[in-house]
Amino acid sequence: MARQTGLGRALEIILSARDFDADEAEAMGTINKAFMADEIDAYKTQFFDPEKLQTLRAYLDAAT
Known part of the structure; x- marks a missing residue:
């Protein structure tokens, strides 16, 4: 921090x-x-490919 x-x-x-x-x-x-609750999904799909996000999340989960 x-x-x-x-x-x-x-x-x-x-x-x-x-x-x-x-x-x-x-x-x-x-x-x-900071996002409002209803903005999060729209932001993710606007800027990130959902398939790539899943791959990245799996990689990060494996690293921790």
Whole structure:
């Protein structure tokens, strides 16, 4: 997390133990993009081939 957000921000997130919403997480750099629930499937199918996503997911699952 420190590499993504910087050490100070990572310590703030961990030590405060507070909840934050998706917009704040995006602003802090802990996620790449915040979506509304109904936007996720449209985004995935617009930019990614579903067959390639399955292959990538299987590869990542095998690596972890």
